[in-house]
Amino acid sequence: YHARSDAQICLQAYATWGEAFIEELAGDFCFALWDDVRRCLLCARDRLGVRPLFHARAGGSGLVVSDSLAWLADRFPADRDLDDLWVADFLCLGYSRDADRTVYRRISRLPPAHLLAFADSEPTVRRYWRLEIDEPLWLGERGYIERFVDVAAQAIADRLPDGRVGIAMSGGLDSTTLAACTVRASGDPARVVAECFHYEAALHDQEKHFAALVARHLGIELRLRAADDLAYDPAWRTRGIHLAEPSLSIVRAEPDRQTALGQAELAPVWFFGEGPDNALIYERSAYLAWLLARRDWPRLAAATLSSLLAKGFDGWGASLARLGNRGAVAPALQAxxxxxxxxxxxxxxxxxxxxxxxRGEQRHPWHPKAIASFNDAIWPSLLEEFDFDAALSPVVWRHPYLDLRVLEFLLSVPPVPWARRKLLLRRAMRDRLPRAVLARRKAPLAQSPLVEPLRRHGLPRLAPGSQLDRFVDLRQVPSPAACPSDDLGRLLAVHALDHWLSA
Incomplete structure (x- = not known):
């Protein structure tokens, strides 16, 4: 099969298994396949939605499919009525909670892990795969470590280009682990180049320091890029850049374009390390309750002891402090x-x-937050952002942690103790990464990098009488200076929508 193209493999699989062929395919894909004998069009999207696919009715009985929403919208200018629910979700959350919607009411997005069939007059859409993890994977410590290294190596090897490969590498555990595994899979540190985005003024992070430690340890090239001026472009409204849908990324589109062009000069393919933060959520209570309900006394005792020992004095001190504040008001849901x-x-x-x-998904018995997180529509929304980079330059983004072999393994590992501070990755990388990186605690950003530039540069006044009036009461829209920091992203969504509507 290595000598055949992806299209030839799909056709051979379809000839062998019929419509069930989609269940045998792996990887990141979207495609349309025409069966001339059955007079049937089949369209499919990969399981996590790395590649997008859109469809719209053409006239009375036809169907048009494309991986470009902009192309479809240009082809049917009369069908550009907006989807109010998509727009409302964008203004509240920054993305749509319904994976089948687009900003246009008459153009649909094929959800991840779905197959569209069109043979007669009405297309049918069915889900061909669900993320289902039944039992935890029971192995010893050595078994977990060896399995992780093995599946990570397979996922990386399947995505390696012939030449150099780039890693978007912070100083955190996920991306540095990805870099170490890539060096091992490629067999040559000279083939790997990493780029670290760091803040020198706005946030004073330590990413540059830890990324440099890893690069020296692995023997790979490291490019450092100060990101203070990349998160927000004050001239974004005058750049003449138009996206297929309203997006917060419009405010950094020009810096993204320049960055992508520079990355393409270093390597044709870049790896992104998103995945372990969600797959390795430490869900101690749910896991222990599940073991208790099963009366699995040996594993319950071992997991409870492991949890107590791992928590340590600092952890118990934090728990006692929370107990002391048990009368405090819980934070309200996002309004x-x-x-x-x-x-x-x-x-x-x-x-x-x-x-x-x-969102209609059945709650998982022992890993509920982790499993639910990968069923959220935010994933395809995030992954489609990388298509914008691909349109700006020859760079191609790939996601080894989202390979199903890696993802399903990470989700099958018992969260106690292996998800606590990503113990699995720390043990697996014990001899492959510097001790300082393995001992580092996760350091979330103190505030959004948009806060300072938005407060400094401000935003233009919104003019009444536009299409924006359908969705926003302009009298209530504050200036960045008067807007709470937590709401600045949603304020920016108003301006991004206004810019998109006026383009």
Missing amino acids: VPPWLDRGLVEALRLEARLADTS
Whole structure:
């Protein structure tokens, strides 16, 4: 099969298994396949939605499919009525919670892990795969470590280009582990180049220091890029860049373009290390409760002891402090922005929509947050952002941690003790990364990198009488200086939508 193209492999699989062939395919893909005998069009998207696919009705009975939303919108200018729910979600969350919606009411997005079939007059869409992890994987410590290194090596090897490969590498554990595994899989540190984005003024992070330690340890080239001026472009509204859908990334589109062009000169393919933060959520209570319900006394005792020992004095001190504050008010659920049009909020029942966190997925018995996180529509929204980079330059982004062999293994590992501070990765990298990196605690950003530039540069005044009036009460929209820091992203969404509507 190595001598055949991806298209030839798909065709051979379809000839062998029929529509069930989609269940045998692995990787990141979207495609349309025409069966001339059955007079049937089959369209599919990969399991996590790395590659996008869109479809729209053409006239009375036809169907048009494309991996470009912009192309479809240009082809059917009369069908550009907006989807109010998509727009409302964007203004509240920055993305749509429904994976099948686009900003256009008459153009649909094929959800991840779905197959579209069109043979007669109506297309049918069915889900061909679900992320299901039944039992934990029971291995000894050595077994977990060897399995992780093995599946990571397979995922990386399948995505390696012939020449150099780039790693988007901070000083954190996930991306540095990815770099170490890539060096091992490629067999040559000279083939690997890493780029570290760091903040020198806005946030005073330590990414540059830890990334440099890793680069020296692995013997790979490291490019450092100060990101203080990359998060927000003050001239973004005048750049003439138009995205297929409203997106917060418009405010950094020009810096992203320059960055992507520079990355393409270093390597044709770049790896992104997203995945372990979600797969290795430490869900101690759910896991212990599941073991208790099963009356699995040996594993329950071992997991409980492991949890108690791992927590240490500092952890128990934090728990006692929380107990002392048990009368404090819990943080409220994210509210609808006060500047949204009240008629729209009521018609779409947006308060209830934001409060609904279940989204119809069955709660997993022992790893609920981790499993649910990969069923969230934010994943395809995030992954489609990389398509914008691909449109700006020849660079190609790939995601080894989202390979199903890696992802399903990480989710199958018992969260106690292996998800606590990503113990699995720390043990697996014990002899492959510097001790300082392995001992480093996760350091979340103190604030969004948008806060300082938005407060410094401000945003233009929104003019009444535009299409924006359908969605926003312009009288209620604050300036960046008067807006709480936590709401600045949602304020920016208003301006991004206004820019998109006026383009």
